[in-house]
Amino acid sequence: MKARAIKFTSRMLDGKHQRWVPEMMSARLMFCDVSHRQPDISASKIDLYPENGRSALMKIPIIVGIIALMAVLATGLYVSDFTAYLGNNPSTCNNCHVMDAAYEGWYHGGHQSWTTCNDCHTPHDLIPKYWVKAKSGYHHVTAFIFNNIPDAIRAKESSKEIVQENCVRCHEETVSALFESPMEMDRFCFDCHRSTPHGERGISLLPYQHKEQDQ
Secondary structure, three states, X not given: OOOOOOOEEEEEEOOOXXXXXXXXXXXXXXXXXXXXXXXXXXXXXXXXOOHHHHHHHHHHHHHHHHHHHHHHHHHHHHHOOHXXXXXXOHHHHOOOHHHXXXXXXXHOOOOOOOOOXXXXXXXXXXXXXXXHHHHHHHHHHHHHHOOOOOOOOOOOHHHHHHHHHHHHHHOHHHXXXXXXXXXXXXXOHHHHOOOOOOOOOOHHHOHHHOHHHHO
């Protein structure tokens, strides 16, 4: 097999550099600028703060602000022992002096050995329980911050229904017997058993807790 001869030719490119190249490529190289001219790097054409750099600089105050806010929130949660409010310890409710009578009544009452505050006052399903705790906590905090604590603390209808459901949950056999009796079931359990959960000297003795004052 005969080797194909490649012809070489010389070309002057830009009047400065002579290159020996294959003849078939010489035409292409004629259009190439192989001169060693230095690029124009004058200060007027240099962007010291490219667009990406400016965007990064603008984000720094935002990032610092977010970190500072998180630090403040973390400090507040630590100081307030926030995790205690996620549990079921009744003494946590007693952190608020407004609840002193309720806590003392429960502590010296018949339910102290069997129930906690959450057993009666929150749902027992996970999501509804913490939803109610979050709403109650929000109302309590805002009431203290804005000094808007009511003189008469009354249970809302939604709270009464939760307590009633928990009464039925624990005393299912008793309630079943009542449903079989001719007695009309038009009232809550605690309408009659007001002193049971918080004792004889509990919140049932406070005037604003009586039913006629709730209406």
